[in-house]
Amino acid sequence: NAGVTQTPKFQVLKTGQSMTLQCAQDMNHEYMSWYRQDPGMGLRLIHYSVGAGITDQGEVPNGYNVSRSTTEDFPLRLLSAAPSQTSVYFCASSWEASNQPQHFGDGTRLSIL
Amino acid sequence: AQKITQTQPGMFVQEKEAVTLDCTYDTSDQSYGLFWYKQPSSGEMIFLIYQGSYDEQNATEGRYSLNFQKARKSANLVISASQLGDSAMYFCASDAGGTSYGKLTFGQGTILTVHP
Numbered sequence: 001n002a003g004v005t006q007t008p009k010f011q012v013l014k015t016g017q018s019m020t021l022q023c024a025q026d027m028n029h030e031y032m033s034w035y036r037q038d039p040g041m042g043l044r045l046i047h048y049s050v051g052a053g054i055t056d057q058g059e060v061p062n063g064y065n066v067s068r069s070t071t072e073d074f075p076l077r078l079l080s081a082a083p084s085q086t087s088v089y090f091c092a093s094s095w096e097a098s099n100q101p102q103h104f105g106d107g108t109r110l111s112i113l
Numbered sequence: 114a115q116k117i118t119q120t121q122p123g124m125f126v127q128e129k130e131a132v133t134l135d136c137t138y139d140t141s142d143q144s145y146g147l148f149w150y151k152q153p154s155s156g157e158m159i160f161l162i163y164q165g166s167y168d169e170q171n172a173t174e175g176r177y178s179l180n181f182q183k184a185r186k187s188a189n190l191v192i193s194a195s196q197l198g199d200s201a202m203y204f205c206a207s208d209a210g211g212t213s214y215g216k217l218t219f220g221q222g223t224i225l226t227v228h229p
Contacts, residue, residue, distance in 0.1 A: 042204055042219030058216060090158060098208045099146040099165055104158035
């Protein structure tokens with residue numbers, strides 16, 4: 001059972017570099033989202049999507065872009081990496097946007113030097 | 114906007130004992146959901162239990178139960194018969210409709226340590 005798959009699991013970038021964190025789910029979920037988790041804090045919502053072609057901002061969207069061209073995939077793009085974006089990133093999906101438990105990927109640990 | 118407060122940074126419990134992890138929430142929405150997730154040291158997020166705001170019965174899932182007190186805006190997690198494998202970080206979270214649609218808000222978490 002694949003569920004939510006995130007790649008890569010670890011990544012080190014230099015300040016100013018760009019990269020894309022990949023997220024794919026095979027459960028035909030309409031809702032997908034990206035969170036970041038910083039030490040001593042809970043998860044904070046970056047961007048989310050309620051279906052293909054529809055995205056919206058969460059609590060901490062600055063410095064990140066998303067797109068949703070298919071139901072399965074929801075990539076997160078860092079346009080110009082900054083040390084403040086060093087974090088663990090989680091992708092999640094669920095049948096609906098609210099009142100449904102979200103299924104999380106295993107996370108991507110990202111370090112920006 | 115919603116806010117989740119977990120006031121216990123760390124909790125200790127003896128194996129086979131029960132433990133309660135506190136969670137209070139602040140929302141102006143009438144319809145909302147409350148969730149608990151477990152994050153072991155390996156890092157993954159594991160869904161434990163869900164309570165809808167209109168559910169009259171407290172949710173239960175095996176050894177997990179959610180003590181939902183709507184008037185107090187609290188949604189405490191009760192773990193019965195603790196096991197060593199329960200040692201982990203636990204997060205309370207909520208979502209809602211209206212302006213909070215699609216936005217899951219997390220508390221800061223409680224680290225639970227189970228002693229043998």
